[in-house]
Amino acid sequence: MSLALYSALSGPWAGGLEDERLRALLREDAPHGDLSTRALGLTGRAARIRFQARGAGVVAGIEAATRLLQLCGVAAQPAVASGARVDDGALLLAGQGPAEGVLLGWKVAQNLVEAASGMARGAAAIVAVLRAEGLDTPLACTRKAPPGTHWWAAQAIEAGGAVMHRLGLSETLLVFPEHLALLPAEEVVARLQALRRQQPEKRLVVETGREDDALAWARLGVEVLQLERFTPEAVARLRQALRAEGLTTRLAPAGGVNRSNALAYARAGADLLVSSAPYFAPPAEVQVHISPSDGG
Structure with missing residues (x-):
């Protein structure tokens, strides 16, 4: 059974260990909340967020990034699954919700997708040869x-x-x-x-x-x-x-x-x-x- 299928069947994004790991990433990035967002008075506003591929290739980490945004109160949904081959500009995930949640999860989720997709592309390049x-x-x-x-x-x-x-x-x-x-x-x-x-x-x-x-x-x-x-x-x-x-x-x-x-x-x-x-x-x-x- 693939790791992705195992994840889907066992529900790791429904309050299990992976949720705690994602929360740990958020705590690492914002141990006392988002000072800039609070200071700008953006709390309570509504925002949209979209992730798009910059360059073609394999993507990974989409499900984890989506769940991370959900944990921040954002109604996020993936547009593709990890393992998908995408073109430049392809939509990867999108969501909307409180501005403070969008801004809290934004950079951690982006870093996760970029790092995971880099690993996926590195593996895919060797396999392709x-x-x-x-x-x-x-x-x-x-x-x-x-x-x-x-x-x-x-x-x-x-x-x-x-x-x-x-x-x-x-x-x-x-x-x-x-x-x-x-x-x-x-x-x-x-x-x-x-x-x-x-x-x-x-x-x-x-x-x-x-x-x-x-x-x-x-x-x-x-x-x-x-x-x-x-x-x-x-x-x-x-x-x-x-x-x-x-x-x-x-x-x-x-x-x-x-x-x-x-x-x-x-x-x-x-x-x-x-x-x-x-x-x-x-x-x-x-x-x-x-x-x-x-x-x-």
């Missing part, structure tokens, strides 16, 4: 989103056509060299075998930065190898070695995977590409129009 060559290699984004943003960054990544590599430490088995460094060398194999017995429904993933170690892990039955900073050429050599031994271990290059080299990694035999690059894509631009409403 792969699909243009007829490759269906998945792009899986890491948990390296800036702290505090994971709850909306994951939806932005999906809106761009990618998937989440890990939603957090609690739901995957990924053994890093940092884990292994804390184990006695003679216990490593036994510990990994015990791990697979204890969590039989989960795939065992081990990260390595060395070609010889990667082949050794595959021989021990590791199901996915996360290949840290491997070159495309190193991935191709490892794929050939695995085939020669009849091993079906999946290969997931990670570290430095981006739009410029994604195709090379996919052609080298990667089963999926692990990347943090979309989180650092430039934000999209959203134009916001605020005006008096008919009753203002």
Whole structure:
């Protein structure tokens, strides 16, 4: 089930955890209210607000921004859904309500849509390179989103056509060299075998930065190898070695995977590409129009 569909079915915008997160964003921006709006005497007036795309591309964060404005007392509605491809000038959301609510939520909502849409576009750009060559290699984004943003960054990544590599430490088995460094060398194999017995429904993933170690892990039955900073050429050599031994271990290059080299990694035999690059894509631009409403 997609993250967007899960959100729709579970109703996260109806007073749940996401509402509290949105309120926290508002408190961060206006811990004691909006001084400028009060000082200008705008309280009690009515206003309209419209978000429009400035430039074509994928959009994300629309539902969260709409709900944020609703929490400010604005009757806001989305014009498109996250994941939509829009043209320059396309209407994204619109609403009307008290001027103090419109002005309180305006900038936080705009920042959220711009940041989320930037991530979505970053993911979509990498996916587009792969699909243009007829490759269906998945792009899986890491948990390296800036702290505090994971709850909306994951939806932005999906809106761009990618998937989440890990939603957090609690739901995957990924053994890093940092884990292994804390184990006695003679216990490593036994510990990994015990791990697979204890969590039989989960795939065992081990990260390595060395070609010889990667082949050794595959021989021990590791199901996915996360290949840290491997070159495309190193991935191709490892794929050939695995085939020669009849091993079906999946290969997931990670570290430095981006739009410029994604195709090379996919052609080298990667089963999926692990990347943090979309989180650092430039934000999209959203134009916001605020005006008096008919009753203002």
